[in-house]
Structure formats: C-alpha cells, structure tokens
Amino acid sequence: MSVDIRRLLIEAVKPRETSTLELIQALCSVDGVEECDLVVTDVDVRTETVKLNIKGPHINYAELKKAMDDNSIAIKGVDEVTVVKTRKATK
Amino acid sequence: MRRLRRRVEAFRRNIVQLGADEIARRYFVMNAFDGSLTILGIVVGFVASGEGSARLVLSAGAGASLAMGLSGAFGAYMAEMAERHQQLRVLENHLFRSLEGSKMDRAARQAALWVALVDGISPAIAAAIPLIPFLLVLNGLIVMQVGIAASIILNLVTLFILGIFLGRISGKNIWLRGLFMVGAGVVIVLILLAASSL
Numbered sequence: 565m566s567v568d569i570r571r572l573l574i575e576a577v578k579p580r581e582t583s584t585l586e587l588i589q590a591l592c593s594v595d596g597v598e599e600c601d602l603v604v605t606d607v608d609v610r611t612e613t614v615k616l617n618i619k620g621p622h623i624n625y626a627e628l629k630k631a632m633d634d635n636s637i638a639i640k641g642v643d644e645v646t647v648v649k650t651r652k653a654t655k
Numbered sequence: 656m657r658r659l660r661r662r663v664e665a666f667r668r669n670i671v672q673l674g675a676d677e678i679a680r681r682y683f684v685m686n687a688f689d690g691s692l693t694i695l696g697i698v699v700g701f702v703a704s705g706e707g708s709a710r711l712v713l714s715a716g717a718g719a720s721l722a723m724g725l726s727g728a729f730g731a732y733m734a735e736m737a738e739r740h741q742q743l744r745v746l747e748n749h750l751f752r753s754l755e756g757s758k759m760d761r762a763a764r765q766a767a768l769w770v771a772l773v774d775g776i777s778p779a780i781a782a783a784i785p786l787i788p789f790l791l792v793l794n795g796l797i798v799m800q801v802g803i804a805a806s807i808i809l810n811l812v813t814l815f816i817l818g819i820f821l822g823r824i825s826g827k828n829i830w831l832r833g834l835f836m837v838g839a840g841v842v843i844v845l846i847l848l849a850a851s852s853l
Contacts, residue, residue: 579746579759581672610749636759638750 566650568622569596573644576637577611584614587635594631596622613640622650666765675766678735679773680824686727687817688836690778692843693719694785695810699844702803703851709792709802716789720782728775735770739763781817785810807844814840 578587584602592600597620606613618628632639670676694716701712743754743763754760788805791797797805818836822829 577750579750581759581762583668583672586668608749610746634758636746636750636754636757638752 567647568650569625569645570619570621570623570648571644571646572616572618572623572625572628572642574616574618574642575605575613575640576616576632577613577640578635578637580607580610580612582636584612587637590631590635591616591618591628594627595624596620597624597628615643666769669762669765670769673739673762673766675735675769679770682727682731682770682774683777684817684821686723686774686778687781688814690720690723690781691785691810691813691817692840693723693778694782695807695840695844696847698785698803698806698810699847700851703848709789709799713786713789713793716782716786720779720786723782724775724779727778728771731774732767732771735767736764739767781813784813811837811840 578584584604588600588602591597597618599619601617603615603617604612605615629639670679697712697715697719701707740763743759746759747754785806788797788802788809791805792799792802814836815833818833819829821836822832825832
C-alpha cells in the first residue's frame with residue numbers, strides 16, 4: 565500500500581529573468597508529473613508570483629522541489645494537495 | 656553532439672536573458688577601437704622617431720596586444736561578476752532564499768565569462784591586424800615604408816568595419832558610421848604626429 569501525490573497547487577515566487585516556459589518544462593520533466601499549469605498572479609520590479617498546478621500519477625515531491633530550487637523558485641506555500649492511497653498489485 | 660548543441664543553446668539563452676549580449680557588443684566596439692588605436696599610436700610614434708626596426712614595432716605591438724587582451728578579460732570578468740553577485744543578492748532578498756548553485760547563479764557566471772571573452776579577444780584581434788605588414792617586413796617580403804603604409808591602411812579599414820558594425824546595430828547609415836570612425840582615427844593620427852613633433 566502506498567500514498568501517492570496526485571495534485572499540488574503551489575504558490576511560488578520567481579525572478580523575472582527566469583523564463584516561464586523553461587520553468588514549466590523543467591517541472592513537467594520531473595518523475596511522476598504529467599501536467600503542469602502556471603498562472604502569474606502578481607508582478608513586481610524583480611519577481612513574479614505564480615500559481616503552479618501540478619498533476620501526475622505519483623509526483624516525486626523531493627525531485628520537484630529540487631527542480632524548483634534549481635530554477636531559482638521560492639515556494640511561498642502549498643495551497644492544495646491531493647493524495648491517493650494505492651494498493652500495489654501482488655503477484 | 657545533441658547534448659553539446661543543447662548546452663550551447665542554453666548558454667545563448669542565458670546570455671540574452673541577462674543582457675550580457677548588449678554589454679558584450681559595447682565592450683567589443685570600445686575595446687577593438689582601443690586596440691586599433693594603440694597600435695596606430697605605436698606605428699605613428701615609430702614613424703615620428705625615425706628609429707627602430709620592424710622587430711621593435713612587432714615586439715611593442717604584440718606586448719600591447721597581449722596586455723590589452725589579458726587585462727580586458729580579467730578586468731571585465733571581475734567587474735561583471737561583482738555586478739552579477741550584487742544583483743543576485745538583491746534578488747535573494749526578494750525571494751527570501753539563497754540562489755547559490757541555482758540556474759541563475761550559473762547563468763550569471765556564464766554571462767561574466769562571455770563578456771570577459773569578448774573584452775579580451777576584441778582588442779587583441781584589432782591590435783594584431785595592423786601588425787601583419789611588419790611580419791612581412793621582418794621576413795623581407797616588403798620594405799619598411801610599404802609596411803608602415805599598409806599598417807596604417809589596415810588600421811583605418813578596421814575602424815571602418817567597426818563603424819559599419821555600429822551602424823548595423825543602431826540602424827543608422829552604415830557608410831556614414833564607417834567614415835566617421837575612419838575620420839576619428841585620422842584626427843587621432845594627426846594629434847599624435849603633432850604631439851610627437853613637440
């Protein structure tokens with residue numbers, strides 16, 4: 565039996581220099597992620613606040629956080645989470 | 656091969672995103688102008704003194720070219736890294752996190768390296784071109800007077816090409832820009848000749 569993260573709604577801050585497209589592609593490349601949505605909710609002189617909606621069958625949160633760290637994203641908070649208990653198939 | 660291409664693409668994107676391409680273009684023109692006129696000054700000084708040999712001009716020119724290249728590269732790298740670090744610190748205050756080891760940190764280093772490379776190579780190349788005739792003089796292929804004339808002409812041609820480059824960037828008349836740069840070079844030669852006759 566395992567508990568898989570299926571959806572995360574994250575509010576984060578990113579530098580304006582960081583490309584939105586590159587960021588979303590990097591996040592979607594993470595193991596277990598199938599779909600990513602990004603909405604820019606606020607803009608100031610140096611940063612943009614974004615809402616990331618990340619979906620997949622079993623999101624690897626550690627890897628996701630690493631990808632966000634690498635792309636200079638600061639997580640403000642995880643606003644919504646969906647987890648599912650899955651029963652592993654026995655032989 | 657594909658991995659190398661992706662890295663080059665990422666490098667180019669970082670350079671453009673951080674505005675390092677604009678800074679590098681500026682340094683390219685400024686330092687190529689410096690390099691070109693430094694050698695012009697050496698050649699004019701040589702002509703005015705009436706002494707020396709092709710070997711002397713080549714040694715002085717090569718030394719100046721190397722010094723300009725190295726100082727340009729190191730100086731630009733240090734200055735650029737200081738600026739980038741300062742910008743990263745400001746961003747860290749906004750993000751409430753360290754950016755050390757992140758893509759932005761790596762991109763800042765790449766931008767500084769690119770600017771340093773351009774700053775180092777541009778004066779060295781611009782200085783090396785007008786020295787070529789003296790190599791021919793040293794090998795007995797042409798006489799000194801022809802070498803001096805060829806060096807000055809090559810120098811002015813380099814300035815003209817720089818002017819064309821500036822014209823293309825700014826969208827202004829490239830021929831006028833080229834002539835303007837040549838004119839600047841001629842004025843500087845006249846000033847140098849006048850100064851050396853004092």
